[in-house]
Amino acid sequence: MGRGRPGPPRPAAVQGTGGSSALSKCSAAARGYIQDRFLRLLVGRQRRRAPLVHRGYYIRARAVDHCVQDFLLKTQSHPRRQILSLGAGFDSLYFRVKDLGLLHHAVVYEVDFPNVARQKAALIKRMKELSALVGDTGGEGVVYEVLCPALGSLGRRQWQTAAGVIACSGEDYKLLGVDLSELSELERALEEAGLDNEIPTLFIAEVVLTYMENNRSDALIQWAAERFSRACFLLYEQMHPGDPFGRVMQQHFIQLNSALRSLAQYPDCGAQQRRFLEKGWTECSVMDMNEFFTYCTPEDEQQRVWALEPFDEFEEWHLKCSHYFVLTASKGMEPSWTPLSSSVPVPHRDGPVWMAGSVTAALCATHSAVSGLRRYGHRSALIKPNVILTTGGFGEEDGQHCRVRSFHVLIKHAGCWKAGCVKMANPDKRWGERLYHTVSCLSSSLALVVGGRTSPSGAGLGMLWLKFPEACSALDPGDITVELESLQPAAEPAASRWRHSTTEVMFQGEQYLFVYGGRSATEPVLGDWCFLHIPDLSCTVIPVEGPVPEGRHSHSACSWKGGVLIAGGLGASEQPLGSVFFLKELERGFQWQTVETHPPLVPRYSHTAHVHGGKLVLVGGVWLHPSSVPGVTVIDLMSGLCLDYTINLEHLEWPLMLHNHSSVFLPDEKELLLIGGGGNCFSFGTHLNPEPVSLSLNNILSSH
Numbered sequence: 001m002g003r004g005r006p007g008p009p010r011p012a013a014v015q016g017t018g019g020s021s022a023l024s025k026c027s028a029a030a031r032g033y034i035q036d037r038f039l040r041l042l043v044g045r046q047r048r049r050a051p052l053v054h055r056g057y058y059i060r061a062r063a064v065d066h067c068v069q070d071f072l073l074k075t076q077s078h079p080r081r082q083i084l085s086l087g088a089g090f091d092s093l094y095f096r097v098k099d100l101g102l103l104h105h106a107v108v109y110e111v112d113f114p115n116v117a118r119q120k121a122a123l124i125k126r127m128k129e130l131s132a133l134v135g136d137t138g139g140e141g142v143v144y145e146v147l148c149p150a151l152g153s154l155g156r157r158q159w160q161t162a163a164g165v166i167a168c169s170g171e172d173y174k175l176l177g178v179d180l181s182e183l184s185e186l187e188r189a190l191e192e193a194g195l196d197n198e199i200p201t202l203f204i205a206e207v208v209l210t211y212m213e214n215n216r217s218d219a220l221i222q223w224a225a226e227r228f229s230r231a232c233f234l235l236y237e238q239m240h241p242g243d244p245f246g247r248v249m250q251q252h253f254i255q256l257n258s259a260l261r262s263l264a265q266y267p268d269c270g271a272q273q274r275r276f277l278e279k280g281w282t283e284c285s286v287m288d289m290n291e292f293f294t295y296c297t298p299e300d301e302q303q304r305v306w307a308l309e310p311f312d313e314f315e316e317w318h319l320k321c322s323h324y325f326v327l328t329a330s331k332g333m334e335p336s337w338t339p340l341s342s343s344v345p346v347p348h349r350d351g352p353v354w355m356a357g358s359v360t361a362a363l364c365a366t367h368s369a370v371s372g373l374r375r376y377g378h379r380s381a382l383i384k385p386n387v388i389l390t391t392g393g394f395g396e397e398d399g400q401h402c403r404v405r406s407f408h409v410l411i412k413h414a415g416c417w418k419a420g421c422v423k424m425a426n427p428d429k430r431w432g433e434r435l436y437h438t439v440s441c442l443s444s445s446l447a448l449v450v451g452g453r454t455s456p457s458g459a460g461l462g463m464l465w466l467k468f469p470e471a472c473s474a475l476d477p478g479d480i481t482v483e484l485e486s487l488q489p490a491a492e493p494a495a496s497r498w499r500h501s502t503t504e505v506m507f508q509g510e511q512y513l514f515v516y517g518g519r520s521a522t523e524p525v526l527g528d529w530c531f532l533h534i535p536d537l538s539c540t541v542i543p544v545e546g547p548v549p550e551g552r553h554s555h556s557a558c559s560w561k562g563g564v565l566i567a568g569g570l571g572a573s574e575q576p577l578g579s580v581f582f583l584k585e586l587e588r589g590f591q592w593q594t595v596e597t598h599p600p601l602v603p604r605y606s607h608t609a610h611v612h613g614g615k616l617v618l619v620g621g622v623w624l625h626p627s628s629v630p631g632v633t634v635i636d637l638m639s640g641l642c643l644d645y646t647i648n649l650e651h652l653e654w655p656l657m658l659h660n661h662s663s664v665f666l667p668d669e670k671e672l673l674l675i676g677g678g679g680n681c682f683s684f685g686t687h688l689n690p691e692p693v694s695l696s697l698n699n700i701l702s703s704h
Contacts, residue, residue: 020553021207022090023047024057024683032308033058038092038099040119040128051456053683056320058305059289059297060236063326064206066296067234068093070339071202072102081200084109084190086180086220087208088162090120094173098133107172109195111186114177116166120694121168121175134170153616165189180208181216200333202232210237210262217262225280230332233281239268239288240325243629244321244655245681252684269325271627276380281329285340289321292623293660294575296340306524306574310456311434312499312679314554314570315606315622315659320682322626353602356643359632359700362651364673364692365416371396372408372421374688375676376660377435381447383468386412388664389422389482390675391466392434392452395688403433403454408476410673410692419694422468424484431484432461440513442534445470450515455500457518459521460496462488463537494530494539496520501557503564507531507542507585514564514583518553519702525572527551542590549581554617556609562635563590565616567635570605576623578603580616580635597635597642604630607658610665610672612701614638617665619672619695620658630658632672634700657687669699 022042027049029036034057040046049057068083075081076513085093088110097103112120124130166189168175178186195201203224209217224231240246241263253260266272269286285683287295293302311317330337356645375395383389390408397404407422437452448465465485500518504511513532520526527550531540555569555577562585571579580595607621607630618633631647649656672695678687 019090019682021057024049024053024378025061028054028057028061032200033305034061036092036096038063038095038130041130042090042092043417044123049683050680051309051311052316052320052680054309055305055311055317056682059321060206060324061288061438062297063236063292064093064234065096066206067326067328067339068097068202068204069102070099070233071200071337072106072233074108074333074335074337075200076104078105078200079204079384080107080196082103082107082109082195083202084111084195084206085206086111086119087205088112088175090123091118091206093204095133096302098172099617103172107174107194109190109193111175111176111178111180111189113179114165116550117167117175119175124168124175126160128433134168134173166193169193180220183216183219186220187223187227197228198230200230200232201228202234204234206234206236207238209235210260211258213261214265217232218275221276221281222279224328225276225331231281231330232333232337232460233276233327233329235272235325235327235329237272237325237327238263239266239325240323241267242375242628244657244687245323245629247655248681248687249684250322269327272325272327276327276329280331283333283336283338284327285338286325286327289324290318290324292326292340293321302573312453312456312519314574316679316682318622318624319659322624324636330461353625353644354599355631355646357700358646358648359695359697360648360651361656361674361693361695363375364694366419371690372404372406372419373410373676373692374690375404376678376688378404378662378676379439379515380662380664380673380675381439381440381441382597382666383447384444388673388675389439389441389447389466389468390662391449392437392441393545393660393676394435395504397675401686403435405431407482409480410507410675412476417671418477422477422480422482425481426484431464434461434498436500437461438500438502439466440504442504442511448502448504448513448537450495450513451497451500451518457521460498462492463495494532497526499553500526501555501566502532503557504559505531505564505585505590506562506581507590510534512540512542514557516557516566517551517555517569525553525570544583544592545586545589546592547577547594549592550577552605554605556607557615558609558611560611560616561585565595565609565611565637567601567609567616567618568604568607568621576603576605593635595635595640597640599642601633601635601642602630602644606660608661608663610663611637612665612667612670612697615701617672617697617701619674620661620677621664622659631696632697632700643700647695652693655687656688656689657695661689669696670701671696 026039026043029039050323094108167177172614176189178189203495271285273284375393376612378393380390388410395404409422410417434452438450441447447466451460467483497518498591503514505514511534516529517661518526531542533540552569564583566581571577578601584591604621604623610617616635621630632645635642655676662675664673674693677689680686
């Protein structure tokens, strides 16, 4: 957590990232994600983090502990072994493994900047629970005053050798204050502290090397391979700098004056693996954190984590995990050290998704500001030709981030969109400020809102009528008034959900809304459905045959041939789904049918979808494929041909995040309008797409 120095004045900024990391780990431990009673002693103060941050630091801690304990287990027959933690900061690794009784015949060395090492040494001396584990070291050095600005006064006693390097020393613990980027100085300090080049040694670099210049971090990796006869290396860092999430991530660290130096040269798992093999390591395995959680975390442990607190930020969780990796390398180890192997076969990491072409993104021509569309988890509906209504979501309102109360409209006239907020006829009647609801336009002046939530622990918000004027397409947006009417229909329980879909279907000449899937306050994934009879909103029992699809949320649903096309979604195991189903209308009811695609649809969720001319168009979303992000996918519903297209973003100056967005298809122009999207990007800040974007699909819809 303390970092190697790329050059002045960065050390202080880089050390700040370590303090923030320690606070996040401490918060995750307080909520039960990780078992660590020592963090609170080392960090001092506590600060509550968001569930997304808890999950992120949980998987980081679990990966490191998994590999460390595997090393200690595999080397337990050796008379001596050692762990060297590079940039250890205020990490509690030594105290945890010592407390678990795993440090037999082992010594832990920790290295960080001198001032970080002094601060940590003072904490250890002050805290009896910590100093008791280290043992008596008071005879080694001098006493002087230490003050840590971030953590407060930490005590006045401190160990330090005359050489000024070893800040704290016990029988099986050595804490050294050295700049990692000064390799010769590091080597001398470790030799003085007793590090042995001939015994099994585990190097740990947990978000450390990336802050150093590449030539210095490469030299350190090569030095470890050359100087130690039996060595293992554990690396945890960021990757994928070029996609939208990666751009937000990079910008965050640049603003902290601690840029991620390794990403340009080593942008992905393959590049990092080649790096280690070229620097002298004989074996190297690497996983992104989605793979680690899926294949190296037992199912009962996954379920324990899911149950710890309400959570509804799946997109950002999977994106965060796809932008971090854990790497293990070794040389001279008998038997081989392979902690990233699992009892479940890990699918071979595929190459890039084959792309049939690209679609160019362009800013929409607008007459007025569109700041009201900076939101996610909202819905947009084409309520009339060239009139789009956007409701709900989380975004910017009155200069603040909040659940959005206002409704927004876009009106197209003479090739340009005019944007503005609409008036509410009854503003005192709260509509719930909902996220992840649906809006179904049922007539030229009436739309039905179904479900949605305020918080992940709240119940679904039921149904609501939206009434708007017949002639709104000819009006200025500010002149449009929307009237809200609350409902208490008999089918209310069917609407107590979010991240679901509502699709218009026809049965025996009658109009219904098919409500399918989603989540609720009691069920993390729903696989049920309801047919809402439009005139009275009653739930009608209609027979449905065929194999029932796996329960899902955050899928897409489109009307087609009187039935419904369901694509993708997130399943019960928090894994994206790649299935496509058609709920086909029959004389006596409906039937589920599987739509076979070739090549198979890449599993995804949080996308949007439209049907045009016998083709299903999927837009954006999140998938776990490491090499790219979803663009536009076109499925020919007659042949099953599935083609992926990238979105060309060269005309945009900002990252376009296509999850939690909405999209509207304009059939006459064969144009897609992308509205909003984005989310809370882990601890890197919230990104909201600032403006609507248009995609012309004319070429790809006509080409196959």
